[in-house]
Amino acid sequence: MRSCSGLLSLASAAGLLLAPGLAAAQGAPPVRIDVMVSYISSQPGSVDPRAQRLHEQLRRDLAYKSLRVLQMQRMLLNLDERRGLKLPNGRQLWIRPILVDERGILAAIEVGDYRSDQRLYKRRLWVYGGERYLDGKLVISLEPD
Amino acid sequence: MSGPGSGRLRWEERALHAYHDGELRGLALWRFERRLGKKPGLARELAALGRIREAAREIDDRQPGPELWERIALRLPALDAQRAEAATKPRRRATLLMPLGAAVCATGVAIGVALWLPTGDTETGGAMRWMDGGDRDVMVLRDDAEATIIWLLDSGSPGAARGGSGAVL
Numbered sequence: 001m002r003s004c005s006g007l008l009s010l011a012s013a014a015g016l017l018l019a020p021g022l023a024a025a026q027g028a029p030p031v032r033i034d035v036m037v038s039y040i041s042s043q044p045g046s047v048d049p050r051a052q053r054l055h056e057q058l059r060r061d062l063a064y065k066s067l068r069v070l071q072m073q074r075m076l077l078n079l080d081e082r083r084g085l086k087l088p089n090g091r092q093l094w095i096r097p098i099l100v101d102e103r104g105i106l107a108a109i110e111v112g113d114y115r116s117d118q119r120l121y122k123r124r125l126w127v128y129g130g131e132r133y134l135d136g137k138l139v140i141s142l143e144p145d
Numbered sequence: 146m147s148g149p150g151s152g153r154l155r156w157e158e159r160a161l162h163a164y165h166d167g168e169l170r171g172l173a174l175w176r177f178e179r180r181l182g183k184k185p186g187l188a189r190e191l192a193a194l195g196r197i198r199e200a201a202r203e204i205d206d207r208q209p210g211p212e213l214w215e216r217i218a219l220r221l222p223a224l225d226a227q228r229a230e231a232a233t234k235p236r237r238r239a240t241l242l243m244p245l246g247a248a249v250c251a252t253g254v255a256i257g258v259a260l261w262l263p264t265g266d267t268e269t270g271g272a273m274r275w276m277d278g279g280d281r282d283v284m285v286l287r288d289d290a291e292a293t294i295i296w297l298l299d300s301g302s303p304g305a306a307r308g309g310s311g312a313v314l
Contacts, residue, residue: 057292106274113279114297119272124290126272130283130297 030076031097031105032145033120037071037087040064040129041136054141057125064136074145087111089133093140105144120144157187165194 038051040058045066047055055067070088075095077083082096094110104121111128120126122144129139160177163169169177181187272293273285286294 057287057294061286061294062296113281114277114283115279116276116295117274118293119274121272124272125292127292127294128297129294130299 028079030078031100033075033077033095033097033105033107034143034145035071035073035075035085035093035095036069036141037085037093038139038141039068039070039088039133039136040139041066041068041134043135051141054125054127054139057127058129058139062129066136067139070138082108087131087138087140089131089138091131095142109142111140161187161190161194165191165198 036051036054038048038054040062042063042065045068047067048069050069050072051067058064058067071085073085075083075085077095077097079097079100082094085093085095087093091112092110094108096108097105098108098117099106104119104124106117106119109116109118109128111131114128118126120142124143126142127139128141129137131138157177157180160169160173160180164174164177164181181191271288273288273295276283276285276295278297282298284296284298286296288294
């Protein structure tokens with residue numbers, strides 16, 4: 001019995017020592033990433049005002065006549081938490097924050113077969129596009145908050 | 146090749162040139178003139194030597210005129226220029242290649258830093274750390290301070306994404 005109580009006290013002491021570290025890890029604020037899924041097409045149409053900033057960046061490099069926002073979501077992710085978002089074309093977007101600092105987030109990003117590690121800067125759009133959707137292309141834009 | 150007559154031929158040849166130059170005396174002179182009377186071939190060789198001497202004398206007598214020196218003087222700058230060009234050509238190639246090599250090295254280093262060094266990024270640095278497009282072609286359209294745009298290319302139209310052709314859609 002003495003040995004059992006000794007082990008218990010050792011375990012509780014270890015728990016007391018480890019608890020603050022675990023609490024700090026668990027208590028780290030989640031990472032916020034704004035995700036917007038849009039659709040650009042050569043069909044004449046309008047540009048969704050919610051995607052005006054995206055449009056200003058895209059039109060420098062791509063030719064299209066309409067831009068429509070399909071999904072908007074703010075993801076709250078813990079470090080190393082892998083979260084998915086189903087895209088309108090059936091593929092899945094996966095995001096996993098690896099590192100957070102004052103400049104932004106280093107994150108693992110996957111879309112279908114595409115895999116990458118990207119630095120997502122604050123106030124800077126990260127865009128992945130080109131997935132076929134209807135008669136146009138899907139555009140996924142991410143921005144850490 | 147040194148047969149029994151070869152020593153005689155060498156003596157004849159030496160004696161021919163000596164006779165032609167007026168250097169033979171005494172018995173050697175008598176002996177050569179006797180042989181010369183008997184051998185018409187030797188007399189023809191002596192005559193040929195005489196013609197060569199006359200021709201050489203004519204050449205010696207021609208003095209270069211002033212126009213020759215003028216022509217040479219006119220050619221000198223061109224020759225100098227050719228020589229200078231030949232001397233600088235390898236250097237010029239080197240000087241052309243050096244910036245190119247430096248640019249290639251700098252680009253390689255920049256790509257390496259941008260792609261593989263997570264600690265090397267800055268506020269305006271590239272977003273890309275690494276990327277695998279799988280079986281599909283992926284292009285980084287832009288990676289600057291305002292946006293990073295990564296675009297999946299349609300197969301068979303790798304250049305279609307850029308520009309205002311509208312081919313991307």
